[in-house]
Amino acid sequence: MTIGGNITSFAGLPVRRFEPGPVGRRDARRAGQDVAWRIGVDFGDGEDRFAATLDALLDAVGGATVRALVIGSWGEPHSDVPPLHLLIAARDRLPSLRALFVGEMTHEECEISWINQSEYAPLLGAFPALEVLHIRGADGLRLAPVRHRRLRELSVESGGLPAAFVRGLCDSSFPALEDLELWLGVQEYGADATIEDFAPILSGAELPALRRLALRNAEIADQLAEALAAAPVVARLRSLDLSMGALSDAGAEALLLGQPLTHLRSLDLSHHFMSEDVAARFQQELPGAAVDVSDEQGADEDGFRYVSVME
Amino acid sequence: MTAPLTVIGIRGHRRVELFRAAAVAARLPEPAFVDWRDVCADRFDIAPGSTVRLESPGEDAEVDRLLRGADRPAEHGEIVGLAAWYAGLLEAARRVRRRASGPVQPPVGDLAVMFDKRRCHALLRDRGVPVPDGFAARDYEQVRAAGWGRVFVKPAHGSSASGVVALALGPGRVSAYTSAALDGGRLFNELRVHHYTDERHVAAIIDRLGADGLHVERWFPKASHEGRVFDLRVVVIAGRASHVVARTSRSPLTNLHLGNARGDLAAIRAAAGQRRWAEAMETCERAAACFPGSLHAGVDLMFAPGFGSHAVAEVNAFGDLLPGLLVDGRDTYEAEVAALTAAVVA
Numbered sequence: 001m002t003i004g005g006n007i008t009s010f011a012g013l014p015v016r017r018f019e020p021g022p023v024g025r026r027d028a029r030r031a032g033q034d035v036a037w038r039i040g041v042d043f044g045d046g047e048d049r050f051a052a053t054l055d056a057l058l059d060a061v062g063g064a065t066v067r068a069l070v071i072g073s074w075g076e077p078h079s080d081v082p083p084l085h086l087l088i089a090a091r092d093r094l095p096s097l098r099a100l101f102v103g104e105m106t107h108e109e110c111e112i113s114w115i116n117q118s119e120y121a122p123l124l125g126a127f128p129a130l131e132v133l134h135i136r137g138a139d140g141l142r143l144a145p146v147r148h149r150r151l152r153e154l155s156v157e158s159g160g161l162p163a164a165f166v167r168g169l170c171d172s173s174f175p176a177l178e179d180l181e182l183w184l185g186v187q188e189y190g191a192d193a194t195i196e197d198f199a200p201i202l203s204g205a206e207l208p209a210l211r212r213l214a215l216r217n218a219e220i221a222d223q224l225a226e227a228l229a230a231a232p233v234v235a236r237l238r239s240l241d242l243s244m245g246a247l248s249d250a251g252a253e254a255l256l257l258g259q260p261l262t263h264l265r266s267l268d269l270s271h272h273f274m275s276e277d278v279a280a281r282f283q284q285e286l287p288g289a290a291v292d293v294s295d296e297q298g299a300d301e302d303g304f305r306y307v308s309v310m311e
Numbered sequence: 312m313t314a315p316l317t318v319i320g321i322r323g324h325r326r327v328e329l330f331r332a333a334a335v336a337a338r339l340p341e342p343a344f345v346d347w348r349d350v351c352a353d354r355f356d357i358a359p360g361s362t363v364r365l366e367s368p369g370e371d372a373e374v375d376r377l378l379r380g381a382d383r384p385a386e387h388g389e390i391v392g393l394a395a396w397y398a399g400l401l402e403a404a405r406r407v408r409r410r411a412s413g414p415v416q417p418p419v420g421d422l423a424v425m426f427d428k429r430r431c432h433a434l435l436r437d438r439g440v441p442v443p444d445g446f447a448a449r450d451y452e453q454v455r456a457a458g459w460g461r462v463f464v465k466p467a468h469g470s471s472a473s474g475v476v477a478l479a480l481g482p483g484r485v486s487a488y489t490s491a492a493l494d495g496g497r498l499f500n501e502l503r504v505h506h507y508t509d510e511r512h513v514a515a516i517i518d519r520l521g522a523d524g525l526h527v528e529r530w531f532p533k534a535s536h537e538g539r540v541f542d543l544r545v546v547v548i549a550g551r552a553s554h555v556v557a558r559t560s561r562s563p564l565t566n567l568h569l570g571n572a573r574g575d576l577a578a579i580r581a582a583a584g585q586r587r588w589a590e591a592m593e594t595c596e597r598a599a600a601c602f603p604g605s606l607h608a609g610v611d612l613m614f615a616p617g618f619g620s621h622a623v624a625e626v627n628a629f630g631d632l633l634p635g636l637l638v639d640g641r642d643t644y645e646a647e648v649a650a651l652t653a654a655v656v657a
Binding site for chain 1: 460461479481486506508529530531532533535536537538539540561563615616617619620
């Protein structure tokens with residue numbers, strides 16, 4: 001699978017693309033506050049154009065009305081990092097910003113593993129009221145340890161999540177974080193974190209509010225499942241998601257033999273390599289939960305189990 | 312009465328059949344037919360005064376062999392001798408022109424440009440038609456040396472998506488999507504898109520293609536609809552954008568021959584909005600106007616995500632095979648016959 005389309009809603013708001021220029025400005029003023037604004041520039045355009053587009057948006061709609069922002073392409077995402085410093089510089093004009101998505105683009109604009117990312121601690125520091133942060137792409141993604149009191153939802157979509165980011169995340173404190181979604185990806189595309197790197201997340205010590213844990217698209221899904229079988233964090237979850245990964249019977253059986261999962265409201269294991277019997281057991285043992293074991297995959301001729309999104 | 316029309320094509324090919332049907336439906340006399348094989352063998356005649364329509368010489372292994380001047384036919388899907396094929400096509404078309412006393416459609420000069428993507432790109436650019444930046448290359452090293460991060464590498468004389476490589480280049484890594492595959496030192500066009508990440512392998516494919524000339528363009532990211540990227544094939548007939556299909560794909564290669572699907576044109580048109588749609592159609596008409604002697608041209612148009620801009624990918628001399636697509640009750644062939652009749656009368 002690849003990412004073929006753009007999102008149409010974000011943080012509960014419909015996404016509206018902002019078009020610079022007189023027509024776009026007029027439309028933007030009419031759109032009101034109940035939208036997530038999407039800005040981006042064409043390929044080949046650089047930071048200047050992006051800065052002008054951001055400025056035009058804040059000018060047209062009034063920065064104080066912007067609650068959610070979706071950043072598409074910043075011109076050359078395969079070679080340049082996202083212009084987070086421009087957002088940071090505009091912090092005073094964005095007092096209501098609660099939700100931010102950086103890198104919302106299709107594989108046609110830039111394949112996920114080619115999207116350059118950057119250090120996010122300064123951004124989180126500049127927006128202490130931010131509640132939702134989504135990041136697509138993880139090449140160069142870093143997080144110096146931060147404490148952020150308001151962030152409820154953090155999502156990183158990648159074909160290969162670097163250990164450096166995972167460690168920064170584990171050394172950070174997110175007391176309000178309810179929803180954590182990480183696409184781990186594969187080693188070939190930069191997923192160099194080991195199962196040990198995830199131990200602090202699985203312990204849940206610094207994530208007291210966590211209700212949904214999604215460790216998706218993981219080559220190491222079996223190891224994650226084995227660890228989750230005894231992970232303290234699981235008891236407080238309502239949703240667990242190991243979808244899009246390389247989960248096979250080995251990991252699935254460990255999870256079934258581990259701590260009870262009957263408190264879960266949903267368990268998503270779609271795109272998996274489990275046998276039919278094992279997959280069915282999740283449905284039998286969690287009658288009260290929405291269990292998704294759809295999209296069964298087969299290993300290739302070399303026995304390799306592909307995760308859903310890589311390149 | 313002499314036949315007013317002569318079609319040069321592949322015997323029994325549906326292009327020929329569809330055009331014949333359109334001519335007959337318009338109450339024109341049955342068009343005369345000449346097989347490209349006979350043009351290659353120089354044993355053909357054209358009735359005096361007849362208007363000649365050149366149809367695609369594609370999808371016939373023997374004609375392909377004759378045009379390339381090769382001893383043996385290419386294997387199914389084999390990409391071989393594209394430059395020789397191009398030279399052979401022009402030589403055959405010139406032979407037709409010398410033999411014909413009436414007009415030849417498309418004119419040989421237009422054919423020469425449309426079947427050389429480097430020349431076609433340069434002409435469009437010089438006339439102010441929006442196209443991605445591009446340059447000519449002969450091998451992978453030249454492609455890489457340009458320092459562009461994402462490019463489309465196209466055989467200068469290729470047709471459809473055959474041999475096209477969507478290439479991303481980064482420090483120490485490459486990613487290539489293409490329907491081309493190397494097998495035993497030979498290159499084949501397959502019906503699925505391969506993804507290669509081994510630079511030596513990618514270089515070997517591009518070097519092989521490069522021997523017959525390459526046109527390299529910046530990868531213009533295409534808009535998507537319903538989770539699939541798309542571009543438009545716009546058939547411009549007698550100067551007006553007429554028949555349009557959206558070609559959608561999950562890969563960067565949108566060509567219909569690769570198992571892709573026609574998209575929901577009405578929905579795409581609505582998503583683009585009236586003004587941007589009209590601007591795009593005008594661009595297609597301007598692209599076709601670079602070939603004033605051609606009554607029809609198939610223009611491939613790409614929208615950027617968000618529809619904020621667009622660019623022309625190619626112009627195809629034989630880009631009008633869109634069976635069953637009706638505009639004002641006429642398919643492309645019927646619309647072309649009407650335009651041809653009007654042109655001849657005028």
